[in-house]
Amino acid sequence: MGKTTAEKIFDAHLVNEPFPGTKVLRLDAVLCHEITTPIAIDDLIRRGKDRVFDATKIKAVIDHVTPSKDTKTATQAKILRDWAHRHGIKDFFDIGANGVCHALFPERGFIRPGYTVIMGDSHTCTHGAFGAFAAGIGTTDLEVGILKGVCAFRQPKTIRFNVNGTLPKGVYAKDVILHIIGKIGVNGATDRVMEFHGPVIAAMTMASRMTLCNMAIEAGGTSGICQPDMTTVDYLWPFIQEEFASKEAAMADYSQWRADADAEYDQTIEIDVTSMEPTITFGYKPDQVKTVSEIAGTPVDQIYIGSCTNGRLEDLRIAAQILKGHKLAPNIRGILSPATPTVFRDATKEGLIDIFMEAGFCVTNPTCGACLGMSNGVLADGEVCASTTNRNFMGRMGKGGMVHLMSPATAAASAIEGVIADPRKYL
């Protein structure tokens, strides 16, 4: 019997199975940010266990509230910063070099096919785009990961998604994943890995695959996983060229993590994107989705483009393409937060930032900020945001605020019209 990608990774990283059904895995990367890590650090100190299992496998960033907005967030940043320095964690990203964790760490080449990755952040599932098993965990699991380099999991079953057809104009990875979540529901993949296959995924860039895998958790999924291929190798090549003689050699090695043809799946779901339309959420749960055309004309107060879901260069390119030569509709606020300093610089060089500013957008530094209502764009009671982020829970971007999740293209079209708008007429 063949194996899924997650099964192969589990087998290769198994430390032991302390009880039937519970597998303790060796970790390749433990990622940390300043919201969930400081309490773990504090607890390790309190227990007299202020140690790290391997400083080279721990990566840390200050990203949720940065630059710090008050004494409390400054304290969280300081705890993380001091800890990183104390333990010689070289891959620590502070102001000037920091960006949204799930955009920054892949951009630095830290995630490789076959890796096990944890972080105290639910959107860690993003990194499965590289053919890794990447799961969000809580502070206690993070603490053990930092201390011992292991994490316990129930072995998840895998749902296979065959994504077929051709993406129509104005439809992107974000629309595909919103459609899938709408189809299977917010707990449709609980304790499951979502493994994505098919020509649509094969044709996607790494950025699009990250958008897709990023929202696996919104269906309850443990990790999204894409199959490593030449697109993966090309993306990683600057970081792996000393490790492999050629790209073909890298591909040959990474192929070991591709699912076997006779792997057994919990379910196989066929998705055809050919007639798919731009998709959007309308309620307070990520599975409450409609086509944009169904709710076009709904007024919004703020446009937000950024986050670990859609704050990468290709997202900014798509939005800028639509915004070029247009202005924000009257009384609409626009906020752009490029996800990393590299995205910011590249977007500046390409003239994209100019287009956003010409349209009337405020451009902020890379940060998670507004996505979870912590800073840089919190909504007032009763306000509505057209957002490229990943979660539309009631009050998520600010108490009493409402969020519609959508692609950067739909957000840009909505910016021009001041209401939810179909991007296809601008393409």
Next chain:
Amino acid sequence: MKTFGGPILFLDRSDINTDEIIPAKYLTEITKEDLKPYILEDLKLPGFDPKGEKTRNARVIVSRANFGCGSSREHAPWVFEVNGITAVIAESFARIFRQNMFNCGMAAIELPPADLDLIFTHANDDTVTMDIDIEAQALTVSGGGKQKTFPFEISPFDKALVLAGGWVDYADQKY
């Protein structure tokens, strides 16, 4: 080992998420105790008051499917812990929330919908209580002069975590 049981807080809705349990703006608190006043602050349910007596007295929460979905924040179990709530009973849980509960030595217990329907018949009885026996894998609901016991499943690993008081000490000894 923590104690489990006492007055019940009934939250009759599926998909209660971590942002409703503890909004992100409070994630800047450094100690668990500082989270205490903000329990379930953004949860809107008919008749539910996050600052009310029922919330204050509760030791157990009974809810429906997919409890704790959303963020990985362990602040969700912690805000329950510092308010004296050490167990949540639901039809199902989001993975990260469930594991966070056990990692903290608390209990996230699944019951079939039919059992939950029976327990929810007590939702308007302020005197109803629950006793949870982790070893015996059974919980007993007492109210209106009657008692009913429901068996439940718990994985051997999760049971070991509850008995050990959490994952950190367990892991540091074994790995």
